[in-house]
Amino acid sequence: MKNSIKSLVAICMMAWLMPVAALAQQALWGGSKIVSPEIHDDNTVTFRLQAPKAVKVQVTGDFLSEGVADLVENKEGVWEYKTPQPLAPELYSYTFLVDGLKMNDPNNVYMIRDVVTVTNVFIIGGERADLYKVNKVPHGTVAKVWYDSPSLGLSRRLTVYTPAGYETSGKRYPVFYLLHGMGGDENAWSELGRATQILDNLIAQGKAEPMIVVMTNGNAALEATPGESSLGWEAQPTFQLPKTMEGSFEAHFPEVVKFIDKHYRTKAGKKFRAIAGLSMGGFHSMHISKQYPDMFNYVGLFSAAILPGRDAKSPVYEDLEGKLAVQFAKRPALYWIGIGKTDFLYKANEEYRKLLDAKGYPYEYFENEDGHIWRNWRIYLSEFVPRLFK
Amino acid sequence: MKNSIKSLVAICMMAWLMPVAALAQQALWGGSKIVSPEIHDDNTVTFRLQAPKAVKVQVTGDFLSEGVADLVENKEGVWEYKTPQPLAPELYSYTFLVDGLKMNDPNNVYMIRDVVTVTNVFIIGGERADLYKVNKVPHGTVAKVWYDSPSLGLSRRLTVYTPAGYETSGKRYPVFYLLHGMGGDENAWSELGRATQILDNLIAQGKAEPMIVVMTNGNAALEATPGESSLGWEAQPTFQLPKTMEGSFEAHFPEVVKFIDKHYRTKAGKKFRAIAGLSMGGFHSMHISKQYPDMFNYVGLFSAAILPGRDAKSPVYEDLEGKLAVQFAKRPALYWIGIGKTDFLYKANEEYRKLLDAKGYPYEYFENEDGHIWRNWRIYLSEFVPRLFK
Numbered sequence: 001m002k003n004s005i006k007s008l009v010a011i012c013m014m015a016w017l018m019p020v021a022a023l024a025q026q027a028l029w030g031g032s033k034i035v036s037p038e039i040h041d042d043n044t045v046t047f048r049l050q051a052p053k054a055v056k057v058q059v060t061g062d063f064l065s066e067g068v069a070d071l072v073e074n075k076e077g078v079w080e081y082k083t084p085q086p087l088a089p090e091l092y093s094y095t096f097l098v099d100g101l102k103m104n105d106p107n108n109v110y111m112i113r114d115v116v117t118v119t120n121v122f123i124i125g126g127e128r129a130d131l132y133k134v135n136k137v138p139h140g141t142v143a144k145v146w147y148d149s150p151s152l153g154l155s156r157r158l159t160v161y162t163p164a165g166y167e168t169s170g171k172r173y174p175v176f177y178l179l180h181g182m183g184g185d186e187n188a189w190s191e192l193g194r195a196t197q198i199l200d201n202l203i204a205q206g207k208a209e210p211m212i213v214v215m216t217n218g219n220a221a222l223e224a225t226p227g228e229s230s231l232g233w234e235a236q237p238t239f240q241l242p243k244t245m246e247g248s249f250e251a252h253f254p255e256v257v258k259f260i261d262k263h264y265r266t267k268a269g270k271k272f273r274a275i276a277g278l279s280m281g282g283f284h285s286m287h288i289s290k291q292y293p294d295m296f297n298y299v300g301l302f303s304a305a306i307l308p309g310r311d312a313k314s315p316v317y318e319d320l321e322g323k324l325a326v327q328f329a330k331r332p333a334l335y336w337i338g339i340g341k342t343d344f345l346y347k348a349n350e351e352y353r354k355l356l357d358a359k360g361y362p363y364e365y366f367e368n369e370d371g372h373i374w375r376n377w378r379i380y381l382s383e384f385v386p387r388l389f390k
Numbered sequence: 391m392k393n394s395i396k397s398l399v400a401i402c403m404m405a406w407l408m409p410v411a412a413l414a415q416q417a418l419w420g421g422s423k424i425v426s427p428e429i430h431d432d433n434t435v436t437f438r439l440q441a442p443k444a445v446k447v448q449v450t451g452d453f454l455s456e457g458v459a460d461l462v463e464n465k466e467g468v469w470e471y472k473t474p475q476p477l478a479p480e481l482y483s484y485t486f487l488v489d490g491l492k493m494n495d496p497n498n499v500y501m502i503r504d505v506v507t508v509t510n511v512f513i514i515g516g517e518r519a520d521l522y523k524v525n526k527v528p529h530g531t532v533a534k535v536w537y538d539s540p541s542l543g544l545s546r547r548l549t550v551y552t553p554a555g556y557e558t559s560g561k562r563y564p565v566f567y568l569l570h571g572m573g574g575d576e577n578a579w580s581e582l583g584r585a586t587q588i589l590d591n592l593i594a595q596g597k598a599e600p601m602i603v604v605m606t607n608g609n610a611a612l613e614a615t616p617g618e619s620s621l622g623w624e625a626q627p628t629f630q631l632p633k634t635m636e637g638s639f640e641a642h643f644p645e646v647v648k649f650i651d652k653h654y655r656t657k658a659g660k661k662f663r664a665i666a667g668l669s670m671g672g673f674h675s676m677h678i679s680k681q682y683p684d685m686f687n688y689v690g691l692f693s694a695a696i697l698p699g700r701d702a703k704s705p706v707y708e709d710l711e712g713k714l715a716v717q718f719a720k721r722p723a724l725y726w727i728g729i730g731k732t733d734f735l736y737k738a739n740e741e742y743r744k745l746l747d748a749k750g751y752p753y754e755y756f757e758n759e760d761g762h763i764w765r766n767w768r769i770y771l772s773e774f775v776p777r778l779f780k
Contacts, residue, residue: 051491054489101443103496106493109503118501122623122624138536141534144533157529167535226499227499230523230524230525233513234429
């Protein structure tokens, strides 16, 4: 009886799979058992692609010093490349080039979009990279929330992280506003930036205070990340967005803070607010924090774009030095600058630090290798967050 | 002065893009201006792929009656296929086959994963398909939330939709529990099922009551959707999961309800609770609703798997008829069954309806074309939701 039920279930299970859309069938039944990427115990990694008709298969990724490596074909038409050295702990991205045509790894469903480019991803654990993993720790809630901006004339989407326990603790929490760079959106920090995992892990380790993190969309002309707005799926993402770095996002920021203070159990007031951003988001954080000097006690500039605004006439960009004088006279608890040695914005940041030094405005400075890349922004986030609200 | 600032900004903008990872540069600067898919005014659609070295390029998708169509190459190495007929309003998926190798459309960043298969997607608007679009209506909040399940011994992830206005209304809301099928997870209904958009739009049109929607993960051995659990990115999704349809998910369901009633402003009590699911989720909904006959007033079986459970000894699957008698004696407000004419589960559902008929248990029945596909589940969701909590 038991066996016959088991057989019936097995048959039913097979029957279940058959009517699934043709595409799925193909992957399920026609698909190979290829493992790619395979992370070996010593942290070398093998990439594989079944492509029997291909003439040349390459892998391109941020772990390759030359940027690209050739795969070699075996008798079954499976191409393979193994890294000659173990990879250091990090989140890496890659894609295949098949006879020059970029394609994602069909054996790895994990992909992240960076502006218009979708790449496969994997993590080599250990050291700081363990912060980027989902670990068995209490998890915060990540919500996609819409707020109305009267000044921008739009309903707009936010990502809001509330720490584990928020829903039932009855407590109030400090708020950290975390801003993306050009081409990014309200999804960038939680996807490319692993902000959810970094916060979960740092809080669980007792290294960061439980806090709310608000990830805005800094493109003032847009409602939301591509695909989640009324522009629909016809609109593909682009760098060439209107209304960035021309003052309107910065000017509207109190609308965001007001919304968050109304909708969440926040500790309101400057003492309990932080703002930081990468690249364009660093530019935004710099201008917002000096434009509204009573709003943020902690400021982080990650590879910040220290540039003139697009619309130099915006009141937001007027009188930089006068506004900085007001901001620093109010003694912010932390003004933090992080940049990589080869960042194309290094020189602009150096000039800005000279200005701060000349005025005697205190700041913390963190300099490391490499340039304008997400690896650095994850590092800066994990350095900045433990310094907040202590 | 203004012009020189503009030039400086332009130069800075270009400089910004250059240090971005090599992959992004390639797409930004080396990439073509190809539009794919292009939805024409008459709802025909053109697909394009630049692949000058390819011998054969095909598109495979759920809008093709033959399942696959050949693209034709032009002089610039761009392959093209235009649908001979306009497509009916619907959410469609597709992928390219380049010399037999499946690849996603590099000019369309919108993709959805269905178990192990990632496909590109697009929407032809109009009629019911407008419910699947993000429209300019008030938007609910979608949150990824973790709850502890003592009986399963796991912290587990949920998707929770709260309707627009929830945060500040002070009101209590009814709750609809919405369950996925085999191979799915807590992301399936909000991604493949467009549940967020369907709810936003039906509520905005006054056709559905504002409600909380809770989308669970029905794989009792798992914490979360692939990639969001402590299994990490090494674990690729699979159909072959342990602890599905063997009673433990169904048995633990009161833990979910208790969590939701504690963490959200719910209208607690049977009168204000609904449960529905597709395929395996229909199986779960059937068993949960009869196992806990005082819990749900509205029940929806969408292409439900009317099958024996894997573990026939689970108390959940014992005495089906006796438990149905108790459930229907308590007169649920709605017992709704939807299935497509060519569904491989049609006959099993027919048998089940005969049982209900023989006992005189009332239910609503919705039958339409096609089979065991997401197109039908979106339709069933949009039919079911307006019937709730009225």
